[in-house]
Amino acid sequence: MAFVTTDDSSNPPAKTDQAGTPLVAFRGITKVYGEGMAAVRALDGIDLTVEPGEFVAIMGPSGSGKSTCLHLIGCLDTPTDGSYRFAGVEVGALRRNQRALLRREYLGFVFQGYNLLRRTSALENVEMPLVYRRVPRRERRRQAQDALAAVGLQGREHHTSAELSGGQQQRVAVARAIVTEPALLLADEPTGNLDSTTGREIMDLLTGLNDARGITVAMVTHEEAMAAYAGRIVRFLDGRIVADEKRVADPEHSTSRRPEGGGGPSA
Numbered sequence: 100m101a102f103v104t105t106d107d108s109s110n111p112p113a114k115t116d117q118a119g120t121p122l123v124a125f126r127g128i129t130k131v132y133g134e135g136m137a138a139v140r141a142l143d144g145i146d147l148t149v150e151p152g153e154f155v156a157i158m159g160p161s162g163s164g165k166s167t168c169l170h171l172i173g174c175l176d177t178p179t180d181g182s183y184r185f186a187g188v189e190v191g192a193l194r195r196n197q198r199a200l201l202r203r204e205y206l207g208f209v210f211q212g213y214n215l216l217r218r219t220s221a222l223e224n225v226e227m228p229l230v231y232r233r234v235p236r237r238e239r240r241r242q243a244q245d246a247l248a249a250v251g252l253q254g255r256e257h258h259t260s261a262e263l264s265g266g267q268q269q270r271v272a273v274a275r276a277i278v279t280e281p282a283l284l285l286a287d288e289p290t291g292n293l294d295s296t297t298g299r300e301i302m303d304l305l306t307g308l309n310d311a312r313g314i315t316v317a318m319v320t321h322e323e324a325m326a327a328y329a330g331r332i333v334r335f336l337d338g339r340i341v342a343d344e345k346r347v348a349d350p351e352h353s354t355s356r357r358p359e360g361g362g363g364p365s366a
């Protein structure tokens with residue numbers, strides 16, 4: 100893949116992979132923080148596979164390892180043990196700069212706290228990843244405008260983050276994450292700071308991107324109502340996966356009991 104070479108021009112990044120290759124394949128992934136008596140086994144030998152096009156919700160109580168899992172998928176941290184293949188490539192065998200390239204070319208991140216530059220316009224926030232990619236200014240502007248339109252923020256391009264509501268700020272953060280057309284969008288509690296109505300709007304946006312653009316999504320949440328938008332729910336407890344359920348996404352009935360026959364596994 101592109102990030103294992105240094106010559107981008109002759110070998111452009113492939114955004115889709117050969118059929119049958121999972122986007123994410125964890126085998127026996129373990130993450131230990133600290134040493135000796137203070138060591139914390141945040142992930143305890145997990146196997147996890149995510150196929151292209153999936154929308155996976157990662158659930159579990161506080162401290163169960165959800166964020167650690169997402170950070171490892173996102174190559175923001177390295178495992179203590181185990182194998183991680185991204186689109187067939189062994190991540191542990193990549194050099195640091197190759198991992199950075201993988202992150203830049205293939206992954207998008209959305210966090211609970213938006214992580215926008217406060218006194219900077221929505222447009223400039225969304226352009227930021229393109230600056231790192233050395234996209235020329237006019238092209239950068241056009242792509243950022245398209246991304247902001249895709250999240251429903253046309254007309255708000257020149258507002259600073261401080262002038263936007265929480266829901267709007269999270270939309271800017273989603274636009275910043277998708278402006279590079281990532282294969283995989285990683286979201287850690289993206290609705291955690293939002294009221295449930297605004298949270299649902301963000302979930303509609305993420306599921307729309309998953310459907311319309313085929314962006315694979317892995318999202319951490321502790322809210323069943325938000326997880327109900329996903330086609331699959333993986334549940335963590337004490338650093339282990341205790342349930343992994345494929346399902347029919349059913350946001351309408353997420354807060355009530357599922358109707359008879361409405362919750363079977365997807366075909």
Ligand SMILES: Nc1ncnc2c1ncn2[C@@H]1O[C@H](COP(=O)(O)OP(=O)(O)O)[C@@H](O)[C@H]1O
Pocket residue numbers: 132133139140141159160161162163164165166167168
């Ligand atoms: N950087 C870190 N240093 C030490 N311990 C950590 C660090 N990050 C997470 N942990 C510990 O690892 C465990 C899993 O944390 P985390 O993945 O953040 O859980 P979750 O996101 O499910 O709340 C917790 O016990 C947490 O305290």
Ligand SMILES: [Mg+2]
Pocket residue numbers: 165166167
């Ligand atoms: Mg967390």
